Amino acid sequence: MSETSPKLRAELEGIPTYKPGRPAAAGGTVAYKLSSNENPYPPLPGVMETVTAAAASFNRYPDMFCTALMNELADRFGVPVTHLATGTGSVGVAQQLIQATSGPGDEVVYAWRSFEAYPIITQISGARSVQVPLTPGDVHDLDAMADAITDRTRLIFVCNPNNPTGTVVRRAELERFLDRVPGDVLVVLDEAYREFIRDPEVPDGVELYRERPNVCVLRTFSKAYGLAGLRVGFAIAHEPVAAALRKTAVPFGVTALAQEAAIASLRAEDELLGRVGSLVCERKRVIEGLRAQGWTVPETQANFVWLRLGERTVAFAAACDQAGVVVRPFPGEGVRVTIGETEGNDIFLKVAEAFR
Ligand code: PMP
Numbered sequence: 001m002s003e004t005s006p007k008l009r010a011e012l013e014g015i016p017t018y019k020p021g022r023p024a025a026a027g028g029t030v031a032y033k034l035s036s037n038e039n040p041y042p043p044l045p046g047v048m049e050t051v052t053a054a055a056a057s058f059n060r061y062p063d064m065f066c067t068a069l070m071n072e073l074a075d076r077f078g079v080p081v082t083h084l085a086t087g088t089g090s091v092g093v094a095q096q097l098i099q100a101t102s103g104p105g106d107e108v109v110y111a112w113r114s115f116e117a118y119p120i121i122t123q124i125s126g127a128r129s130v131q132v133p134l135t136p137g138d139v140h141d142l143d144a145m146a147d148a149i150t151d152r153t154r155l156i157f158v159c160n161p162n163n164p165t166g167t168v169v170r171r172a173e174l175e176r177f178l179d180r181v182p183g184d185v186l187v188v189l190d191e192a193y194r195e196f197i198r199d200p201e202v203p204d205g206v207e208l209y210r211e212r213p214n215v216c217v218l219r220t221f222s223k224a225y226g227l228a229g230l231r232v233g234f235a236i237a238h239e240p241v242a243a244a245l246r247k248t249a250v251p252f253g254v255t256a257l258a259q260e261a262a263i264a265s266l267r268a269e270d271e272l273l274g275r276v277g278s279l280v281c282e283r284k285r286v287i288e289g290l291r292a293q294g295w296t297v298p299e300t301q302a303n304f305v306w307l308r309l310g311e312r313t314v315a316f317a318a319a320c321d322q323a324g325v326v327v328r329p330f331p332g333e334g335v336r337v338t339i340g341e342t343e344g345n346d347i348f349l350k351v352a353e354a355f356r
Pocket of ligand 1: 036037092115162163190219220221222228232
């Protein structure tokens with residue numbers, strides 16, 4: 001049998017890999033999965049019915065252009081349908097954005113630490129990551145990010161709220177930053193957790209997109225809408241960005257089930273946003289619990305909290321495993337813990353207390 005050539009092998013093996021959130025602990029333990037920022041509520045019965053009905057024709061390809069979903073989104077956000085593009089989760093759309101704009105020799109700027117996918121999808125496209133450290137308070141350092149722009153910069157991600165810290169950038173500082181970005185550099189406002197924001201000073205990215213042709217907003221059905229397993233996200237951007245995203249989409253990448261579920265979820269938005277409201281209350285309870293224990297936790301506006309643990313991170317995650325909750329460790333830095341069911345949150349709080 002012939003061997004793969006060493007050069008090809010090196011190239012293939014050099015492709016970076018994702019580390020997905022760990023699954024719930026196996027072996028019969030009651031485990032609450034607080035490691036992937038998912039929505040703890042089960043699918044709404046009405047959404048489930050729609051998906052079940054759509055499943056009856058999965059021998060057919062889906063609508064490649066997601067026409068009905070795009071029309072629904074255009075109505076919902078008050079944007080032309082030509083300014084929309086859907087994809088396999090917002091991470092799929094982010095990957096297309098880099099693919100469409102950046103290649104070898106180009107630079108992609110983003111804060112670090114931030115969403116784990118940014119370095120991976122940047123490396124896959126052959127572009128170079130320029131990571132700008134968060135401030136000591138775990139917030140985007142927008143001045144330093146603007147300073148990091150060169151004539152090789154093609155794309156900037158601003159993750160608002162930031163994953164994994166939950167911190168936000170507010171209107172005045174974001175506008176000041178956008179004023180400093182050259183018009184030929186695309187700024188992607190990654191708003192995966194938008195619906196969980198309660199701070200009135202955080203601007204809605206869609207409003208910024210309306211004013212600025214180089215701003216693109218990324219949203220997802222995975223978090224507030226509870227469709228993480230179906231994989232559907234979208235971008236709102238001006239032409240020709242949105243058109244480029246439609247051209248670089250994986251053909252038929254958003255399944256018929258995902259399209260139908262997304263439409264049904266938009267129509268059930270009041271109920272879904274009610275659930276988000278309950279999670280926001282639960283977030284307040286968890287944060288206050290941690291602070292009462294003496295922890296310093298950043299002001300999160302997402303559906304997770306960030307606990308800086310430094311060298312104790314791995315031990316903390318192991319203690320959570322033992323207690324029946326799965327959290328996301330970033331070794332040497334801290335843990336990110338999703339706000340989930342009350343029982344799971346309580347177990348996490350107990351572990352945190354034992355670590356003080
Ligand atoms: N952006 C951010 C900031 C995220 O945290 C995530 C999910 N963890 C995504 C995008 C991607 O989510 P999805 O692909 O499910 O839409």
